[in-house]
Amino acid sequence: MAEPRTERGLDRLVNFSDATVAIAITLLILPLVDVATETRDHDLGTVFHENLGALISFVVTFAVIGQFWTVHHRIFEYVRAYSPRLIAANFVWLAGIVFLPFAANVLSGSDGQPSISALYIGTMVVVTAAAFGIDLILIRHPELCHPESVGDLSLAPSLSFITLLVVAGVIAVVFPAINLYALLILFLGRETTKLYDRWLPRAAAVGRRAGDAKAEEGATSE
Known part of the structure; x- marks a missing residue:
């Protein structure tokens, strides 16, 4: 017996994801709340200077999670139904988002150890890989998307970011002096995406092939 797939179910999936992101992004401020108590004994400039790493970690990770949510929101604007695989990929994405505040706090309290930089960047890779998985599921199963928008989906942005x-992770580990400055390579994202766009088949073509394959399976079973 097939499980029902209702619009309310999709709304709950999206709302749960949004709430999880909101909680994760709120957790980023907790270490700075503890820092605020130091202003009783030191002037504000001294507190900022002594906790510069935590402040930078907060700003960067806030922006990273915000960007991840923006991409996730854009993807789910195409979605009209869901499947167990889509839910599973979304939970992997959420797991990476929830782990990012921990990785950021460890990073801010470290002295630039390559392994910690690798942990931080690796978490970002997991989140992006999960987004890639969501894109792939939607492209291979166009029935989950609004018919007029399925052709707009592309694997290129996620694959480029991964x-x-x-x-960046390899550079940060091999060249510890560079550390997280290796993330500046992400500014090449637009050009890398263009390269992948030339090599990858368009989403509409992949969706048609997936639909044709399903039609052939149905005809064979009959």
């Missing part, structure tokens, strides 16, 4: 993050 590639650049992996390269």
Whole structure:
């Protein structure tokens, strides 16, 4: 017996995801709340200077999670139904988002150890890989998307971001002096995306092939 797929169910999935992101992004401020108590004994400039790493970690990770949510929101604007695989990929995405505040706090309290930088960047790779998985599921199952928008889906942005993050992680580990400055390579994202767009088949073509394959399976079973 097939499980029902209702619009209310999709709304609950999206709302749960949004709430989880909101909680994760709120957790980022907790270490700075503890820092605020130091202003009783020191002037504000001294407190900022002594906790510069935590402040930078907060700003960067806030922006990163915000960007991840923006991409996730844009993807789910195409969605009209869901499947167990889509839910599973979304939970992997959420797991990475929830772990990011921990990775950021560890990073801010470290002295630039390559392994900790790799943990932070690796978490970003997991989130991006999950987004890639969501894109792939939607492209291979166009019935989950609004018919007029399925052709707009592309694997290129996620694949580009994964590639650049992996390269940044390798640079951060091999060259500890560079550390997280390796993330500046992400500014090449637009050009890398254009390259992948040339090599990857369009979403509409993949969706048609997936639909044709299902039609052939149905005809064979009959």
